[in-house]
Amino acid sequence: MSSLLSNRLTKRILRPAAALVDRRIGRSTGPLRSDLDTLRREITELRGQSYAFSLLFDKTGRNGSRVPTPGQIDTLVRQIVAVTGEDATAARRNVTVAFRQVIALETLALGRLAGSTSNVCGKLATVPLLGPPNRDVLEIGTLYGLFSASLARMLHRAGTEPRLTIVDPLAGSQLQPGTKQAADPTGTPVRMDVVRANLALGGRPGAEARVQQGFSGDPEVRAAVSDRAYGVIVVDGDHSEAGVLADLEWAEEIVAPGGIVVLDDYGDAHWQGVQSATEKHLAGGGSRLEMLGQVSTSAFLRARA
Numbered sequence: 459m460s461s462l463l464s465n466r467l468t469k470r471i472l473r474p475a476a477a478l479v480d481r482r483i484g485r486s487t488g489p490l491r492s493d494l495d496t497l498r499r500e501i502t503e504l505r506g507q508s509y510a511f512s513l514l515f516d517k518t519g520r521n522g523s524r525v526p527t528p529g530q531i532d533t534l535v536r537q538i539v540a541v542t543g544e545d546a547t548a549a550r551r552n553v554t555v556a557f558r559q560v561i562a563l564e565t566l567a568l569g570r571l572a573g574s575t576s577n578v579c580g581k582l583a584t585v586p587l588l589g590p591p592n593r594d595v596l597e598i599g600t601l602y603g604l605f606s607a608s609l610a611r612m613l614h615r616a617g618t619e620p621r622l623t624i625v626d627p628l629a630g631s632q633l634q635p636g637t638k639q640a641a642d643p644t645g646t647p648v649r650m651d652v653v654r655a656n657l658a659l660g661g662r663p664g665a666e667a668r669v670q671q672g673f674s675g676d677p678e679v680r681a682a683v684s685d686r687a688y689g690v691i692v693v694d695g696d697h698s699e700a701g702v703l704a705d706l707e708w709a710e711e712i713v714a715p716g717g718i719v720v721l722d723d724y725g726d727a728h729w730q731g732v733q734s735a736t737e738k739h740l741a742g743g744g745s746r747l748e749m750l751g752q753v754s755t756s757a758f759l760r761a762r763a
């Protein structure tokens with residue numbers, strides 16, 4: 459039947475009848491006419507609303523859109539339950555709160571959060587549910603400082619006011635050895651003043667964050683921030699295999715017993731060095747770190763107590 463209706467000959471034969479129906483509807487003054495007018499008005503209104511919605515959520519000025527599908531959120535919830543052992547209600551609450559924070563903070567921010575909506579919400583929702591053993595957080599590679607500000611808020615709402623340390627060269631733009639980075643979609647420079655403006659969105663932990671400018675492999679950088687055992691270390695700096703291996707070896711030394719190490723972009727086809735370095739580091743079983751699992755494109759490791 460449907461092939462009969464889509465047949466070109468059938469269409470040509472039916473065209474005069476269809477035109478007649480269209481003319482009748484056009485001239486109609488009864489209930490059909492008023493239903494049509496209502497529908498037209500509603501569609502125009504919806505189009506206007508969806509345009510405003512897209513200004514807030516579309517990919518302009520960032521790497522991708524911030525409109526997750528129900529399926530993506532359900533997947534995050536399942537993965538978080540598997541990695542943290544928490545129930546689905548707690549996982550869904552954290553993902554939802556994380557999503558609201560991402561939209562709110564990115565709207566006010568200079569620059570952007572790096573990563574897809576699933577990647578960012580996955581990290582923000584999972585870390586507090588893993589119950590870090592203390593309030594010290596180290597982020598290696600911060601770009602615009604917005605992830606530290608967001609994580610600070612997620613930890614604070616869960617009852618821990620964190621103490622933040624950040625390491626990044628803040629070289630004007632994102633540096634990635636061996637790759638040529640395109641101009642950032644935000645058009646915002648990667649600089650200390652920008653990072654400070656974004657950290658202010660993280661409340662007192664953000665305002666008081668210690669920001670160490672330089673590379674995580676620099677001996678003076680390491681000396682300056684290796685003064686404590688961190689409850690959370692986010693590895694998101696040099697994404698090459700050698701860079702991630704070096705950061706993991708350092709993380710082994712400065713993570714607190716029971717502390718969490720997050721490897722961003724694990725399993726991301728663009729950054730294969732992250733996964734290969736992690737697998738190399740964990741192979742042989744001599745590491746203090748054990749793999750808890752993966753949420754979106756982040757791996758979560760815990761230091762043995």
Ligand SMILES: C[S@@+](CC[C@H](N)C(=O)[O-])C[C@H]1O[C@@H](n2cnc3c(N)ncnc32)[C@H](O)[C@@H]1O
Pocket residue numbers: 570571572573597598599600601602603604605625626627628629631632633634635648672673674675694695696697701
């Ligand atoms: C992917 S971005 C970080 C994104 C940020 N964590 C976020 O979630 O929004 C990587 C950052 O690490 C910096 N970086 C590159 N090599 C580094 C290194 N060896 N030590 C510290 N930061 C490094 C880059 O310049 C860039 O600012």
